[in-house]
Amino acid sequence: MSANLFHDGVDILHGQRRLWSFHGGVHPPQHKHESTNLPVIRAELPERLILPLHQHIGEPAEPIVQVGDKVLKGQMIGRAHEFLSAPVHASTSGTIVDIGEYAVPHPSGLNATCIVIEPDGEDRGLEHPRVGDYLQLAPSALRNLIREAGIVGLGGAGFPSYIKLNPGKLDGIDTLILNGIECEPYITCDDMLMREYPREIIAGLRVMQHALQARVCVLAIEDNKPEAFRALHDAALHEAGIEVILCPTIYPQGSEKQLIKVITGKEVPANGLAIHIGIVCHNVATALAVHHAVEHGRPLVSRYVTVTGAGVSQPRNLDVAFGTPVRDLIIQCGGDPAAVKRLIMGGPMMGYALHSHAVPVIKTTNCIIAATEADIVPPRPVMPCIRCGACADACPVMLLPQQLYWYAHTNDLDKVQEYNLFDCIECGCCSYVCPSNIPLVQYYRYAKGAIWTKEREHEQADIARQRHEFRLDRLAREKAEREARRRLKKASLAKNQDKTPHTEEAVDND
Amino acid sequence: MQFDSPTSPHGHARTSVTRVMLRVIYALIPGIAAYIYFFGWGVAINILLACVVALVCEGTVLRARSRPVWPFITDGSAVVTAMLLALALPPLSPWWLTLCGTAFAIVVGKQLYGGLGYNPFNPAMLGYVMLLISFPLEMTSWTAPQMLLDVKLGLIDAATAIFAGRLPEGLPIDAFTMASPLDTLKTQLLLDQTVSNVIATSPIFGNIGGKGWEWISGGFLVGGLWLIYMKVISWHIPAAMLGALFAVAAIFYLIDANTHATPWFHLVSGATMLGAFFIATDPVSAATTNPGRLVYAAGIGILVYVIRAWGGYPDGVAFAVLLMNMTAPTIDYYFRPRVFGHDRK
Ligand code: SF4
Ligand code: SF4
Numbered sequence: 039m040s041a042n043l044f045h046d047g048v049d050i051l052h053g054q055r056r057l058w059s060f061h062g063g064v065h066p067p068q069h070k071h072e073s074t075n076l077p078v079i080r081a082e083l084p085e086r087l088i089l090p091l092h093q094h095i096g097e098p099a100e101p102i103v104q105v106g107d108k109v110l111k112g113q114m115i116g117r118a119h120e121f122l123s124a125p126v127h128a129s130t131s132g133t134i135v136d137i138g139e140y141a142v143p144h145p146s147g148l149n150a151t152c153i154v155i156e157p158d159g160e161d162r163g164l165e166h167p168r169v170g171d172y173l174q175l176a177p178s179a180l181r182n183l184i185r186e187a188g189i190v191g192l193g194g195a196g197f198p199s200y201i202k203l204n205p206g207k208l209d210g211i212d213t214l215i216l217n218g219i220e221c222e223p224y225i226t227c228d229d230m231l232m233r234e235y236p237r238e239i240i241a242g243l244r245v246m247q248h249a250l251q252a253r254v255c256v257l258a259i260e261d262n263k264p265e266a267f268r269a270l271h272d273a274a275l276h277e278a279g280i281e282v283i284l285c286p287t288i289y290p291q292g293s294e295k296q297l298i299k300v301i302t303g304k305e306v307p308a309n310g311l312a313i314h315i316g317i318v319c320h321n322v323a324t325a326l327a328v329h330h331a332v333e334h335g336r337p338l339v340s341r342y343v344t345v346t347g348a349g350v351s352q353p354r355n356l357d358v359a360f361g362t363p364v365r366d367l368i369i370q371c372g373g374d375p376a377a378v379k380r381l382i383m384g385g386p387m388m389g390y391a392l393h394s395h396a397v398p399v400i401k402t403t404n405c406i407i408a409a410t411e412a413d414i415v416p417p418r419p420v421m422p423c424i425r426c427g428a429c430a431d432a433c434p435v436m437l438l439p440q441q442l443y444w445y446a447h448t449n450d451l452d453k454v455q456e457y458n459l460f461d462c463i464e465c466g467c468c469s470y471v472c473p474s475n476i477p478l479v480q481y482y483r484y485a486k487g488a489i490w491t492k493e494r495e496h497e498q499a500d501i502a503r504q505r506h507e508f509r510l511d512r513l514a515r516e517k518a519e520r521e522a523r524r525r526l527k528k529a530s531l532a533k534n535q536d537k538t539p540h541t542e543e544a545v546d547n548d
Numbered sequence: 549m550q551f552d553s554p555t556s557p558h559g560h561a562r563t564s565v566t567r568v569m570l571r572v573i574y575a576l577i578p579g580i581a582a583y584i585y586f587f588g589w590g591v592a593i594n595i596l597l598a599c600v601v602a603l604v605c606e607g608t609v610l611r612a613r614s615r616p617v618w619p620f621i622t623d624g625s626a627v628v629t630a631m632l633l634a635l636a637l638p639p640l641s642p643w644w645l646t647l648c649g650t651a652f653a654i655v656v657g658k659q660l661y662g663g664l665g666y667n668p669f670n671p672a673m674l675g676y677v678m679l680l681i682s683f684p685l686e687m688t689s690w691t692a693p694q695m696l697l698d699v700k701l702g703l704i705d706a707a708t709a710i711f712a713g714r715l716p717e718g719l720p721i722d723a724f725t726m727a728s729p730l731d732t733l734k735t736q737l738l739l740d741q742t743v744s745n746v747i748a749t750s751p752i753f754g755n756i757g758g759k760g761w762e763w764i765s766g767g768f769l770v771g772g773l774w775l776i777y778m779k780v781i782s783w784h785i786p787a788a789m790l791g792a793l794f795a796v797a798a799i800f801y802l803i804d805a806n807t808h809a810t811p812w813f814h815l816v817s818g819a820t821m822l823g824a825f826f827i828a829t830d831p832v833s834a835a836t837t838n839p840g841r842l843v844y845a846a847g848i849g850i851l852v853y854v855i856r857a858w859g860g861y862p863d864g865v866a867f868a869v870l871l872m873n874m875t876a877p878t879i880d881y882y883f884r885p886r887v888f889g890h891d892r893k
Binding site: 295305387407435440472479 | 554555556559560564568620625663664665832836838841880884886887888890
């Protein structure tokens with residue numbers, strides 16, 4: 039591979055910044071080349087697009103269209119009212135045929151409100167005003183534009199990006215990291231995007247840099263993507279202040295805190311945010327979306343999605359309009375949805391199994407794995423924990439998964455928290471290496487859920503108790519006041535019996 | 549349409565308890581080979597016998613506890629326990645000694661505590677200590693290394709010795725046994741001999757340790773290093789145990805070389821290497837955090853020296869391991885790694 043990285047006889051890694059490493063991590067089989075052989079094409083538009091109003095972290099958007107309305111591609115159909123929210127746009131032109139509950143991508147297989155569009159086949163776009171020179175815009179106006187374009191973190195988290203483009207109280211941040219790591223096996227959508235749009239990604243990075251007033255920009259790519267690295271390296275060759283760097287492949291390097299450690303050597307405090315140490319991380323696909331929004335006024339209506347796994351005969355990346363059902367993508371890639379054993383949204387390490395292939399692609403969908411027996415190891419018997427510590431050696435957060443398991447398993451919710459359960463990023467490294475096949479992450483999710491439920495109950499009980507106490511308080515106060523009034527009245531009555539009678543009215547009126 | 553929908557991660561590394569245990573067994577091979585080379589076929593017979601007994605006991609108890617038998621019989625842990633115990637027994641031990649020890653290790657030391665993963669003590673060492681206390685004579689009559697013998701014992705001879713308690717040509721077993729090097733050193737030092745004197749006068753000593761023992765220890769060392777390389781065990785326990793033993797031995801050696809053996813001698817004698825790489829590292833009964841492992845294993849190293857130098861038994865590995873097993877949960881509680889993003893406490 040390193041041979042690829044010699045450019046005109048010069049080792050282009052020469053002079054790269056020093057990299058750090060994080061504890062643990064694993065090297066699962068990559069399975070990436072399967073989906074990088076075919077060029078990216080647009081996914082066919084389905085008969086109906088199902089657009090959930092909640093495709094991000096935060097509050098769902100609220101519909102601003104009605105059944106029967108005609109919409110154009112890029113037209114806003116769901117508005118974000120809250121601070122932590124993102125709007126939703128029509129991903130093609132057509133007619134709104136329903137607003138109702140549909141199955142959405144979610145680990146628990148729940149239904150949520152979606153707007154359904156029947157495409158008219160013309161894919162007519164709304165005319166968007168051009169911004170001109172974004173450098174002339176006030177940072178808040180720039181952020182608002184990005185918010186209105188519906189841009190959220192496209193690496194998988196779906197956090198509204200405009201919030202992470204705000205330096206807050208700082209004049210500017212220290213380092214802006216653009217995450218092109220893509221460390222999960224199977225997924226190649228960022229890889230393809232970087233190969234095809236290096237200049238646009240750098241342009242988007244510049245916009246982000248401007249919004250954050252970042253001193254340094256670092257674009258990090260894992261060394262299993264030499265083509266992407268070369269493309270971006272060339273695109274950034276004459277750009278001052280942008281470093282494109284190659285990191286040795288290891289999972290979960292793409293996780294924000296781990297990547298920050300690798301690049302800066304700094305650890306984000308456990309209860310803090312990256313920005314507290316002057317660093318912000320964005321995904322490369324997000325940078326491209328920002329570029330499109332700022333340069334062309336185009337809101338986020340589609341993305342690259344890797345469709346792979348042994349269940350499809352032509353694994354590849356597709357440019358997919360949001361709302362396209364997963365089923366259509368599998369068929370387009372030569373798969374039979376009925377023959378798929380497990381349908382995974384996301385990567386094999388952190389993705390979740392879908393309950394139905396009717397769910398749509400949303401903003402955070404980076405990969406669909408149509409898995410068959412060839413991809414999944416058949417479940418092996420779960421053995422007792424032998425305390426071998428392989429899990430602890432693999433944990434990138436330096437937790438003690440065996441102890442967490444022990445306490446989660448015995449339902450000791452205080453102890454699991456003492457062992458920092460809530461620092462667990464659910465990366466799955468511990469489960470991956472456990473010789474006893476214990477589904478450790480499942481236990482941690484369960485324990486987290488149990489603690490949240492308990493806390494909520496606690497809170498509710500607190501609220502109820504407060505209400506009750508407040509009511510008793512009020513009753514007692516009222517009683518005391520009545521009592522006082524009566525006494526006052528009595529006293530003045532007694533006084534007035536031997537004085538003038540007109541003061542009695544005054545007392546009564548109090 | 550429904551798919552099977554277990555939660556992430558959807559993949560798993562090629563690993564299993566059986567795989568781990570198999571690797572431990574492979575790693576024992578060089579040491580066992582050297583052991584057989586120097587002490588004859590009795591070693592192999594002991595191992596085989598112990599393995600059979602262990603599997604029978606394990607299966608019987610699992611059935612009695614109505615636990616699934618197959619996955620636990622094939623996990624390899626009973627075999628490892630049996631092998632470790634057999635390696636700690638004198639090479640021509642009578643068959644019932646091996647049988648009692650192994651049955652005790654598996655039934656009491658492991659299954660009564662709840663089976664794989666739940667035993668607080670190393671079962672092999674528990675079996676060994678039970679034997680040492682109950683049958684001290686049998687447990688200390690060590691066979692002499694083959695090169696010191698006039699008669700070579702073949703496979704059949706060894707089997708007869710073990711199962712029938714007889715030796716060929718009517719020779720008593722005593723003709724083949726003598727005290728082990730650690731034992732010899734200990735008794736002789738009590739008789740006010742100097743270390744160099746003892747080593748010079750007794751034929752059982754080699755260049756740095758007991759004759760043959762140097763090679764056996766070397767075999768276990770090689771196997772152990774391979775286990776570290778294969779990431780089956782971490783370096784913490786062997787390094788800390790050997791380091792601590794060496795350091796303590798060195799201190800006393802420097803204080804008085806006449807009454808204290810060299811630190812090298814301690815490293816290659818008795819069960820030091822076997823203990824450091826295969827016994828103290830038994831994950832179930834050892835400390836599980838890496839900082840904890842350092843403390844735990846250093847404790848073992850120091851205790852081994854203390855028992856060897858001042859205790860009532862020639863070797864102290866088994867007692868040291870059991871004593872530190874007791875402290876493992878406490879050590880794990882107090883010695884935890886720093887969590888990412890947290891300050892050092
Ligand atoms: S890897 Fe599995 S068996 Fe080993 S300590 Fe962790 S949970 Fe226990
Ligand atoms: S899932 Fe949690 S405990 Fe397991 S390795 Fe990842 S961070 Fe550590």
